[in-house]
Amino acid sequence: xxxxxxxSTRAPRHEATRQRIVDEAWRQVRQxxxxxxxxxxxGSSVGMRAPSLYSYFVSKSSIYDAMFAQGWAECIAEVTxxxxxxxxxxxxxxxxxxxxxxxxxxxxRYQLMCQRVIPGYVPSPEAYAEAVEALELTISRLRGVGIxxxxxxxxxTALLTGLIDQQIANDLGGERWLRLIDDAVDMYVDRIDRRxx
Amino acid sequence: xxxxxxxSTRAPRHEATRQRIVDEAWRQVRQxxxxxxxxxxxGSSVGMRAPSLYSYFVSKSSIYDAMFAQGWAECIAEVTxxxxxxxxxxxxxxxxxxxxxxxxxxxxRYQLMCQRVIPGYVPSPEAYAEAVEALELTISRLRGVGIxxxxxxxxxTALLTGLIDQQIANDLGGERWLRLIDDAVDMYVDRIDRRxx
DNA sequence: GTCTATATTTGGATAGAC
DNA sequence: GTCTATCCAAATATAGAC
Numbered sequence: 001x002x003x004x005x006x007x008s009t010r011a012p013r014h015e016a017t018r019q020r021i022v023d024e025a026w027r028q029v030r031q032x033x034x035x036x037x038x039x040x041x042x043g044s045s046v047g048m049r050a051p052s053l054y055s056y057f058v059s060k061s062s063i064y065d066a067m068f069a070q071g072w073a074e075c076i077a078e079v080t081x082x083x084x085x086x087x088x089x090x091x092x093x094x095x096x097x098x099x100x101x102x103x104x105x106x107x108x109r110y111q112l113m114c115q116r117v118i119p120g121y122v123p124s125p126e127a128y129a130e131a132v133e134a135l136e137l138t139i140s141r142l143r144g145v146g147i148x149x150x151x152x153x154x155x156x157t158a159l160l161t162g163l164i165d166q167q168i169a170n171d172l173g174g175e176r177w178l179r180l181i182d183d184a185v186d187m188y189v190d191r192i193d194r195r196x197x
Numbered sequence: 198x199x200x201x202x203x204x205s206t207r208a209p210r211h212e213a214t215r216q217r218i219v220d221e222a223w224r225q226v227r228q229x230x231x232x233x234x235x236x237x238x239x240g241s242s243v244g245m246r247a248p249s250l251y252s253y254f255v256s257k258s259s260i261y262d263a264m265f266a267q268g269w270a271e272c273i274a275e276v277t278x279x280x281x282x283x284x285x286x287x288x289x290x291x292x293x294x295x296x297x298x299x300x301x302x303x304x305x306r307y308q309l310m311c312q313r314v315i316p317g318y319v320p321s322p323e324a325y326a327e328a329v330e331a332l333e334l335t336i337s338r339l340r341g342v343g344i345x346x347x348x349x350x351x352x353x354t355a356l357l358t359g360l361i362d363q364q365i366a367n368d369l370g371g372e373r374w375l376r377l378i379d380d381a382v383d384m385y386v387d388r389i390d391r392r393x394x
Numbered sequence: 395g396t397c398t399a400t401a402t403t404t405g406g407a408t409a410g411a412c
Numbered sequence: 413g414t415c416t417a418t419c420c421a422a423a424t425a426t427a428g429a430c
């Protein structure tokens with residue numbers, strides 16, 4: 001009657017417990033992998049039995065949904081304020097560095113947000129909306145420094161996620177690809193500059 | 198006594214059955230996801246019970262291993278002959294197009310080969326050797342056209358896998374990132390040229 | 395080499411008492 | 413809202429007969 005499906009301001013305790021469950025779910029996927037989330041273990045870690053979780057989430061997928069949405073919300077909250085420059089190269093550098101730092105601090109979160117890894121799980125439209133908002137913030141940042149050609153944004157996301165994916169898959173904990181970020185930004189900026197002519 | 202653990206030329210029938218099992222395993226992961234491979238189902242699809250599979254593979258992981266190695270062997274066999282150009286831009290274009298085509302024709306295979314997605318599975322050293330060989334072939338191709346600076350190869354793999362990852366994750370079946378390949382190659386080549394000065 | 399039988403563990407989800 | 417009890421299904425792997 002009140003809210004949109006699973007959110008309500010009227011039951012703060014309920015909402016707090018939901019959050020505790022999600023927090024613990026993050027802990028568990030970091031330890032056991034994204035697909036290794038178990039309701040029994042999750043329940044017992046927050047002090048209840050598995051069936052009780054169904055008072056807070058209608059299914060296991062809806063827990064992933066809450067995590068997915070939270071991940072993108074955190075991304076928006078953390079990355080956006082990092083971009084303070086106003087010149088093109090500066091904006092791109094800050095964008096790349098802060099998003100890379102955000103992603104590599106929690107590779108499992110990045111996996112849930114940016115890769116299709118859990119068999120059978122597809123983000124709900126509501127959860128996906130958060131991801132769309134993050135992308136739109138990026139798009140508007142790029143437009144602010146004159147980057148809005150067809151494919152320009154897509155090439156940027158590919159370049160940035162490529163560096164991060166490689167870093168995660170082949171040198172987790174190191175900086176083999178991380179240290180190429182400034183090079184990559186320069187390469188990208190030069191291309192934009194050249195196309196402007 | 199004879200061979201290296203799991204390979205033998207002396208039992209062609211045995212080897213043929215192994216291959217049938219691996220082929221069927223590919224079919225199943227394409228349908229149920231990488232983590233959705235089940236020994237019961239796999240066995241029954243090749244006309245035997247799950248325990249019989251243990252006559253051919255010591256564990257489920259060793260099936261993934263065989264698939265991993267086969268994927269990289271196929272990559273070597275398919276991508277290498279596609280590169281016939283001798284100029285820098287031509288080589289990079291052929292390399293990028295053929296690897297992208299190879300990857301996108303079978304996204305699940307790409308996932309197994311290039312992303313860490315199966316909880317608890319890590320390629321064995323023998324399986325990984327095939328991946329290393331593929332990378333070395335790429336490195337030598339790049340060196341052949343004068344690309345060998347520190348980070349140059351890493352930036353190339355990041356750029357290429359970034360495009361493919363985005364294509365798979367966000368526009369499977371389309372060509373939104375695929376069509377940026379030539380642009381990306383140009384951007385990369387310009388950077389190399391500029392650094393030469 | 396293949397089978398049956400089984401060990402052992404685990405999974406998500408529901409019914410219904412309290 | 414939480415519990416017990418249970419359903420139902422699935423998983424990998426081993427033992428031992430044939």
